[in-house]
Amino acid sequence: MSSTRTGIAPGPFDHRMAVFGSDDDFVAAALPFLAEGLAAPGEPPPVAIAAPGNLEALRDALGADAKDIGFIEHTDWYTGSAANAVAQGAGYLAEQAGPGGRVHLVMEPVWGGRAGRSVRESAEWIRYEALANLLFAPMATTVLCAYDTRTAGPAVVAEARRAHPDTEVYEDPFRLAAELDSVPLPPPGPDARRLTGGVAKDAVRAWANARGLPLADAELFAEAVTEAAALGPVTGALLWGEAPVCVAELSLARRIDDPLAGFVPPPAAELEPGQGLWFARQVCAYVDVRDGDGRSTVRLQYA
Template identity: 35%
Template sequence: MSTTATATDHLGEASPFEHIGLLYRSEADYLAGTVPFVRTALSSGGPVLVAVPSDNLDLLRAALGADARQVDFADMATAGRNPGRILPGVLLDFADAHPGRRVSIIGEPVWPGRTGVEYPACVTHEALINAAFAGRDATILCPYDARRLGTVTLSDAHRTHPLVEQRGARHPSDAYTDPLELAAEFNRPLPFPPSDAAVLDYAGQTALSEARLFVTKQAEAAGVPEVRIAELAVAVNELVANTVEHTATGGRVAVWTEPDVFVCQVEDTGHLPNPLTGRLRPDITQPRGRGLVFVNHLCDLVRVHTRPGHTEFRLHFRL
């Protein structure tokens, strides 16, 4: 059963963290919600990051004028192409670079160009922000284009954000849902690989070299650029190494192509009960635990489905 809560119910009365969904319907609406947010943060001396798609990036940079020189900018369509790398590689990276200071971030991970395949990973990301940043001294404002995004997307924005802002009015979301419950809801079985997918079953000490060779040859035949083939081999190696270390039964790699995308699925009998796995960077003193973060960094999209006795990672590499 899904439960709802207000921001203070979930994060605690004294929590300094705010996560706000900004619903906008025009460029003027967008700027009215974002420019004062940035300038208020700058006036308090806090660091500011703007990570939005390029069109809105240019729009906001121009509207800020000279103030833009004090802001860090990132094109979310590039830095956050894979929603699974936004938390460790964009948001937490920025927050951790400014210890002891309140950070303010505009992050727009959902835009009309997102595909249906990417969308579940986007919702999971937005939900898990609330768990990853709980207790941190930060405000994250997430714009949503209410003109062009569908009703389901806007409904989910109310579920992933404790606070919602429209036309200058900010209020607690009545639909806000516990982030771990929402992540579990979007932990959905993936469609079966196509019947013509190339398949390799692996196990034992030779698994890593066999899997790397297999995906390399398949990617070469599909016309994947050489640099992406190297990244694919590293990502698969990380996942297969987890199989060898943590399971006794081996696993399977399947590869195929879709329009403009090379897809590789790695599955085994393991289980990932923590949805934040791969989205938080391990402490630098820990020698292990970086593999899934690295996989998210390398791929254009990572979809995951996990349950006791079965986990599958679906890696997407754009052609």
């Protein structure tokens, strides 16, 4: 069964959720939403981003009208981490949406792939769903997030409801993000090495390469670590793991109180001071920030 809203007046970011368990239910939720987008003045054609089978069912239901809709396989859209999805969405809206970001998008995460491969990964995508309400708040984009119970599962669907304003269990995004951040991080690995003399890019790159990361990956990891270290002052740094998973943990003598830190796309291609966490989130699989007692811990995991 699907759950969605209809008759919503145009305005700032409109973030909806549909839950379905069959191709027919997906089509039943998507068709009126796409029709709403087609009827919205000043908007480009609506777009469906979903699993190939769901897109095919939608094309069949639309018939000749399918020419008026954009179709994107979700594995072509969701190609990396949740932070990558933020960048993808922001870039698409800047290039393809109408004035103020006006466009209707059906969006189905790849719950049968990266997003659903672990509890940790699923939590990152729930965070993305929650923070989207803040990140895209100024935009007049209308999104229908499609959750297929055949791949997402009941636990993910229940948590996702808390990130969507059109449900009865919607949580404030800051509160939900804080709840996710309250889960303790695993302790450093037994092979943890303490960096001395500051966080030097060459030292991090050499360590990562010696631990099995190809040189290009070691370079990206080292750049991410040094960009995060620029948030300092750094009072301690640890490195551990081996390819494909290398981890750095930085202790900072300051708090990073903003849960959106590193998620807001920079206005220009060249990073400015304080924007390095954006680069780190784009490069690393996970970037965790934990605050307490006037300090912060930033942990970066590559791969």
